[in-house]
Amino acid sequence: MEFVFGHYNYWIVILLMMVGFYTVISRGNLIKKIAGLNMFQTSVFLLYISIGNVKEGTTPIIAEGFKVYSNPLPHVLILTAIVVGVATTALGLALVVRIKEAYGTIEEEEIHEQDKSL
Amino acid sequence: MIDYLINIILLAFLAITAIAILRIRSLLAVIMLFGIFSLLSAGLFVVLDAADVAFTEAAVGAGISTVLMLATLALTRDHEEKPPAHQPWLPLVVVVITGLALVYGTLDIPAFSDPDAPSQLHVAPRYIEHGLEETGVPNLVTAVLASYRGFDTLGEVTVIFTAGIGVLLLLGRTRRRKPKEDEQ
Amino acid sequence: MKHNLILRVVAKLLIPIIVLFALYVQFHGDFGPGGGFQAGVIFSVAFILYALVYGYETAERVMPESVLRVLASLGVLIYAGTGIATLLLGGNFLDYNVLAGTPLAGQHVGILLVELGVGVTVSSVMLLIFFAFVARGNS
Secondary structure, three states, X not given: OHHHHHHHHHHHHHHHHHHHHHHHHHOOEHHHHHXXXXXXXXXXXXXXXXXXXXOOOEOOEOOOOOOOEOOHHHHHHHHXXXXXXXXXXXXXXHHHHHHXXXXXXXXXXXXXXXXXXX | OXXXXXXXXXXXXXXXXXXXXXXXXXXXXXXXXXXXXXXXXHHXXXXXXXXXXXXXXXXXXXXXXXXXXXXXXXXXXXXXOOOOOOOOHHHHXXXXXXXXXXXXXXXXXXXXXXXXXXXXXXXXXXXXXXXXHHHOOOEHHHXXXXXXXXXXXXXXXXXXXXXXXXXXXXXXXXXXXXXXXXXX | OOOOHHHHHHHHHHHHHHHHHHHHHHHOOOOOOOOHHHHHHHHHHHHHHHHHHHOHHHHHHHOOHHHHHHHHHHHHHHHHHHHHHHHHOOOXXXXXXXXXXXXXXXXXXXXXXXXXXXXXXXXXXXXXHHHHHHHHHHO
């Protein structure tokens, strides 16, 4: 029981990761793929921040009266990762707009059909 | 105790929102649910004592990402996803196998919020003890981001700049050419 | 759009507050949660709200795209320039201890400049991306 309490956080985050992964590989609509990719990224961030959490700790801002702080290092890495994630999402969405203009559709099946019939 | 309860409730809501994003076919609903997903994960970050990260996730995920997706939806004008043509058994098998492998991997991770875990032991105590006196900044995340690991932040700013250039190259102003010209 | 009187009035009230909050987050990133990234995103959100309520042409006149391009490069230049300045003053790259009289004051100056560069670049790039999407839709 102790073990389940100590690890359920990770397991639910893995469930979120797998739902995002499944959205990316099984749905054909490009915008849904990008939403699934973002879900995957956000759940990975949750995993990292869970690893850095300390029991009875507080936010890593030095203040009077607090002795135990959470680990600031994962926070820094995830801050960078979030902003890089939005940069790649913006580029992906720009590509979706161009694909729509070139092929007339954003469904993966129809794009493959048009490519095969060239 | 109340912390655990909030944790469980937020994670349950996150799981429900994720499955809804997977199943719902109207793209506008998917994007709105994605905004809710970002906001819930920002709340979860606050419960996990990560104030800076929650701030950034709420501003960037529920703000900019959702706005850009809505702009893309307005430009592509396809509001419904087509139902998949064949049953996706192979992706389901791949996802289940990957999930089981990851769960097997987490059996070795030390328990959640254990203060003696190896991740809390090497560099982090030095930053926590000497951060204020070496940089003069109480916010340890800013101290590590801007001073101890300033080189990484330079790379990050360059990545954002490159993304801006990339989007400008893809979607820049079309010069005043004649309309109906195809881009070759 | 004639029926958005409530939107226009509320936006006029909110946009200065949003800009003020962005500046607060930028400069108090040392003492509370915050810093360059969050402040840049919030600052760009103020202008995005303006563009959504008042139209793209009006927003383009307020903040022209050429200015945004210069600002985006300027942020990266401030950041890298701080590094080069520390090199010229005798320390390592991005070693803030040499920027002022005492190491602690040098750290303060260095962190302030660096976060300023980050905030400027992030806000202008987010606005550039948004304006690129909207302009494509209008043409």
